[in-house]
Amino acid sequence: MPRRSLSAVLTLALAATGCAAHASSDSSKLKIGYFQGAVAGPEAVVVADPALASHVKANIELRPIDSGVAGMAQLRAGAFPVVSGVGNPPFVGAFSSGTDVEVVFAESIDESGLVVSDAIKSNADVKKIGVLVGSTLDFQLRGWLKSQGRTDKVQIASFASEAAEAAAWKAHKIDAVYISQSFLIELKKHGGRVLTTASDIAKLGYAAVNLLAVGTPYARSNRAVVQQLVCQISKAQTLAKGDQAAKYVRPAARFLGVRPDDAVEATKTYPYIPAGEETGWLKGADGKASSGRLAANFQRTAEFLVTQGRAKTVPSLDTIAAHIDPSFWDKAQSGGCS
Template sequence: MLREPLPGRPLVRITAAAAGLALAAAGCGTSARGDTGTVKIGYFQGAVAGPEAIVAANGDLAGKVPAKIRLQPIDSGVAGMAQLRAGAFPFVSGVGNPPFTGAFASGTDVKAVYVESIDASGLAVNDRIKAPGDLRKVGVLVGSTLDFQLRGWLKSQGLTSKVQIASFASEAAEAAAWKAGKIDSVYISRSFLLELQKHKARVLVGSADIAKLGFAAVNMLAVSSAYAKQHADVVQALVCQISKAETLVKGPQADKYITPASKFIGVAPADAIAATKSYPYIPASEETGWLKGPDGTSASGRLAQNFKLTADFLVTQGRAKSVPDTAEIARHIDPAFWDKAQSGGCK
């Protein structure tokens, strides 16, 4: 998506006091040998506790990062990448492929160093839609990773010229339109999808199936190239601990690690636990294939292929002038930190 917000992580309002508490807590328990000060990370609030929140909230993880972690809420990937470019923070966690690709295509010097997850979303339809050919008009969050996935799927089904896309400024408005019967199908993130299913919506196709066609909506840890060069130790530690966090929230100690992270995302611990445990984080066994291909280069990895398709989408949307060549795309993917993590670099 444009990360408005992470599918499965609906944007929530929190009080200024709560936000201040979260930011203050981010620095607690994070002292580490060789501390390099404070590192700020742009992140999304909502039902799912992102790996950056898990790390920041748990001292045994945060303490291995040689900087104090401060999380700064963002409400869209485009805004987050603009803030990164302006120097507000060097990292954005959970940024989707359209805003990331759009950023580097327009000159932002940024690198994807870890692929965190694939969006969990689906095409919700009413009982009048029995098959793809019955679709006439589909609602979607404009310019988002969902928009990217929907258009890619429609193209694969030969339906591009047959189905009208209704653009919405928010997923809440999209869901409300479906409930009111103003539209019979919407491609929407999981949190809204689950709600629509309570109103008898049926899922015609899911994001996992669309991802297999090459149109994956991926969420990444992005870092300013300049920061990565100057503070490689911090980037390395964050990649290591974020990967560990994603493993822990799927294991027997999940509740222990998710509960303190709930203060960052603005939901009750029980809600955060339920949403986070089932969220589709990418398994460590699949991470390498995203960052680089069989020949060992980022140019042939799944992420580079995804960025090319994403750039095609951005050009058709008028949000990018041209599709970057393979070498330019590869320059913004750095598998070195993950490679080091796999060869003992996290010890």
């Protein structure tokens, strides 16, 4: 979820050795861009659990990324064919600018929060808010400000990384920060109070959806690997919410850069999309991706990108649907995970 200039991030990420999990004796590798932080992403749960990882017939390597924008740029550059947890603005921005990519699974609704100090008593007191530039959080924050009629009354400070915006808030350089759940635990320990949440803002029509994105050429030539990845990602999310959640989340913490106890606590309340709701995100009642919830969300996201000057036009629903592939989830529901 960016830290430095895009070119710097790209250089560092390409040089990273990554975290490997040898899921099989197959010599092939599957590199996945992923986010570190308090929440255990399903990709980390899969890699940390040998039983889950063994079903993906490739050697999985997790490559840390600092932002969805950088992650999609790295995917386009060939650093890896898969990104887990990328938000809707970076994803829509990527395919709008020519990146051949598709979403194969909707993982979660982001649970971010607008963090303020005790000095802020109401929405009207907020004057300067830090946010990760070009991110799903940026999309949500601007939607919230519009809904509050405060677009022209609040200064948005754009940051290249969530770590940087958190530091700016702690140093009292900004009076609020709209930041992901991965940082909320830390900021609360420093006296932060959550004024509004991503769930609240999603109800206003600005949902932050985290996605499993795959380069289309890779998905076409490695369907069996992608199929099992979707299957195991879905299973990992279910296990991370089950009665034995700690059993699966604690080992994953080594990929997150946080204490296992913090990972368990943060993941406990994280809103993974339930399996029963997945189909509705990927496609509508008519079986078409163009009528699903993701397509509608992506169209609103594109409108946001156009207003920000990061996209020239809003794609048609048919164009958007070409970058949503429900087939892997469909097959998973019809026995394709066995």
